[in-house]
Amino acid sequence: MNQLFSQDKLNIINVGLKGFGQDAMSQGAVVKQVEWKPVAGGRKDIIEALDKVEPLAEKIKEANETVVSRMKAAKPVLVGMDLALNVVPEMTEHTILHAGPPIAWENMCGPMKGAVIGAVLFEGLAADDEEAVKLIESGAIKFDPCHEHKAVGPMAGVLSAHMPVHIVKNETNGDYAYCSINEGLGKVLRFGAYSKEVLDRLAFLRDEFMPVMQKALALTDGIDIKLITAQALQMGDECHNRNKAATSLFYKQISQLILETDCEKAAIQKTLSFIAGNDHYFLNLSMPACKLITEAGQNVPYATIVSTMARNGVEFGIKVSGIGTGEWFDYASNYIEGLYFPGYSKEDANPDIGDSAITETTGIGGMSMAGAPAIVQFVGGDVEDAFNTTKRMYGITTDINAAYAIPNMNFKGAPMGIDMLKVIESGVLPVINTGIAHKEAGIGQIGAGIVNPPMECFYQALLAYVKKYA
Structure with a gap:
């Protein structure tokens, strides 16, 4: 020890608390600071759980490879459009689906309650909002997550019987997924608005827009959503909060099909104008396509890959492939960090x-x-932040998806297969680009930014995994 400290110059690696390193630096030592925190914040139950799954490492590796290979093999294509009642599994006249994990009416947030009231009015089940609330509180309406019915929905995610949905098929395994039509921005149902203009737009989508799209899609074997996504990623989209390129690519294909139909000129014009005027149209195609990709890797024994992440405005919920489709792991949703529109905070x-x-x-x-470097203008930060975010995401995923090449990463594939074990061990959470909804129904989007799932969701999933396998 005396020989060590008698050296003229010490080179020290300081782990954890910076104060020790700073003291050494003040004595002339060269200090390299290593940022370190105990796994899971030192939670004994989680550390013990990680120890218990360690002997399963080889089985987990093989299972996760199976999940990712199935996800990569999925080929989602848009094959049609129909009313939810006709195609969504177990949909009824009095069923309303919503985003995120299960939630009761009395616990719903403002935007979701507003969207539910709007859906009841749209279905003709009530004459006004007061009557709608009475009907809901009577128990006549059945609520369920979209995810439990092979569907997905943005924001409030509310879907009712006579709303038109995109029908997307995984050509690899024959599975289907469904999603509503993106209404555009402003006062829309997904943000809880249910004024006359909102209900009139929903009626237009059902009575005028859908028939034209049905005829157009009948002329093709399907529009390849995976291919459009891959192209859009090389054109500056990330296909969640930025869909400009993807919507344009979709418009290029669907417009040709629409023009080949025997629909009246006015109907064609209104349909094309609606898509062209909504940069986020593709989001409601991207979502069911992604649903099919993750569903392909669901229910693989021993797998630790996250197969679902969803939020209902109160709780954030995840599912894990190896634990099964029936179990949600949820915790209070975080607030989004980002940029707000003028007048909001x-x-x-x-x-x-x-x-x-x-x-x-x-x-x-x-x-x-x-x-998608341009996304930082919408969600905050700078281009370097966007680049570093993706670099971190490779550390918590199982593989890369070469089909989704990212130009700014030297065409390296997108990170694929979020591993709950890597999330917990590293403390690095998935990053989500998303819009910010006003807490009151009907006001709409007030900004955009990034958000993380609560780590508690992953802790719960790990404990359930240990109970099942270890």
């Missing part, structure tokens, strides 16, 4: 909400921010 915001985090679950969206 964090005090106006609702906690994180929507099923659109299914995009990040497959490796796009916030996970691939490096490929």
Whole structure:
């Protein structure tokens, strides 16, 4: 020890508390600071759980490789459009689906309650909002997560019987997923608005827009959503909060099909104008496509890959492949850090909400921010932040998806297969790009930013995993 400290110059690696290193530096030593924190914040139950799964390492590795290979093999294509009642599994006249994990009416946030009231009015089940609330409180309406019915919905995610949905098929295994039509910005149902203009737009989508789209899609074997996503990622989209390129690519294909139909000119014009005027149209195609990709890797024994991330505006919920489809692990949703529209602040915001985090679950969206540098103008930060975010995401995922090449990463594939074990061990959480909803129904989007799932969701999943396998 005396010989060590008798040297003229010490080179010290300081782990953890910076104070010790600073003291050494003041004595002339060269100090390299290593940022370190105990795993899981030192939580004994989680550390013990990690120790218990360690002997399963080889089985977990093989299972996760199986999950990712199935996700990569998925080929989602848009094949049609129909009313939810006709195609969504177990949908009824009195069923309303919502975003995120299960939640009761009395616990719903403002935007979701507003969207539910709007859906009841749209279905003709009530004459006004007061009557709608009475009907809901009577127990006549059945609520369920979209995810439990092979569907997904942005923001409030509310879906009722006579709303039109995109029908997306995984050509690899024949599975289907469904999503509503993106209404555009402003006063829309997904943010809890239910004024006459909102209900009239929903009626237009059902009575005028859908028939044209049905005829157009009948002329093709399907529009390849995976291919459009791959192209859009190389054109500056991340296909969650930025969909300009993807919507344009979709418009290029669907417009040709629409023009080949025998629909009246006025109907064609209104349909094309609606898509062209909504940069986020593709989001409601990206989401069911991502749902199919993650569903392909669901229910693989021993797998630790996250298959679902979703928020209902109150709680954030995840599912894990190896634990099964029936179990949610949820905790209070975080507030989004980002940029607010003029006149709004964090005090106006609702906690994180929507099923659109299914995009990040497959490796796009916030996970691939490096490929969409322009997104920082919308969510905050700078280009370097976007680049570094994607670099961190490779550390918590199982593989890369070469089909989704990111130009700014030297065409490296997007990070794919969020591993709950890597999340817990590293303390690095998935990053989600998303919009910020006002906490009151009907006001709409008030900003955009990034958010993380609560770590507690992953802790709960790990404990359930240990109970099942260890």
